[in-house]
Amino acid sequence: MGEADRDSTAxxxxxxxxxxxxxxxxxxxxxxxxxxxRAGQRAPDYRLPRLGDDVQVRLSELWRFKPLxxxxxSFT
Amino acid sequence: MFVYTxxxxxxxxxxxxATSADKLACxxxxxxxxxxxxxxxxDDLAGTVHCAYGLMPNMTWVIGRGGRVAYKxxxxxxxxxxxxxxxxxxxxxxxxxxxxxxxxxxxxxEFRYPDRKRFTGQLLRNGPRAVAEFEKAQQLWALRAST
Numbered sequence: 001m002g003e004a005d006r007d008s009t010a011x012x013x014x015x016x017x018x019x020x021x022x023x024x025x026x027x028x029x030x031x032x033x034x035x036x037x038r039a040g041q042r043a044p045d046y047r048l049p050r051l052g053d054d055v056q057v058r059l060s061e062l063w064r065f066k067p068l069x070x071x072x073x074s075f076t
Numbered sequence: 077m078f079v080y081t082x083x084x085x086x087x088x089x090x091x092x093x094a095t096s097a098d099k100l101a102c103x104x105x106x107x108x109x110x111x112x113x114x115x116x117x118x119d120d121l122a123g124t125v126h127c128a129y130g131l132m133p134n135m136t137w138v139i140g141r142g143g144r145v146a147y148k149x150x151x152x153x154x155x156x157x158x159x160x161x162x163x164x165x166x167x168x169x170x171x172x173x174x175x176x177x178x179x180x181x182x183x184x185x186e187f188r189y190p191d192r193k194r195f196t197g198q199l200l201r202n203g204p205r206a207v208a209e210f211e212k213a214q215q216l217w218a219l220r221a222s223t
Contacts, residue, residue, distance in 0.1 A: 015091070017084070040181055043144065065141060070129070070137045071078050071152055076195070
């Protein structure tokens, strides 16, 4: 990993958490969170596959008629 | 709704994702083991949605009807989200006659009390390496805090 690779898929999917922290990846992530849309601004809209049936779901369809709660996560 | 991202603490058992198929398989395993009942949407291998929403490992957003951000927290607290939704929906639904709701923005600090035993168990599920790497990261955070 290195500065030039920071936008790459391989950098995003880091294999070692301690190396990621040593390179400041966690600090950059926190900064990215605060640089993301603020309350009142339009939320980014994407289409994602739903686990199980692989249906492509558009986020804007989910928040069209009622508020949408989006939790992000993995095993940990 | 749950968005499955990269593995925050990859290890020998649940490794980092090298392919989209790896990622889908890990998401399916997560649902099987944790019983998440909500819809799980799986981000692409590059983390396009995760990047757009701010890259934190366990964050929660609430998007209001129509697509405006109503709430964002860099860590998930179900109780906090619930309390927010109660206030938000009540304020939108009921207001004094002759008035219209006007939105304003807040930013506030909250506290959480990590369950280290449970978290270590989750790290171990991913593999002993995930535990060791988290311990090293803690040393790095302590060093950062002291300088």
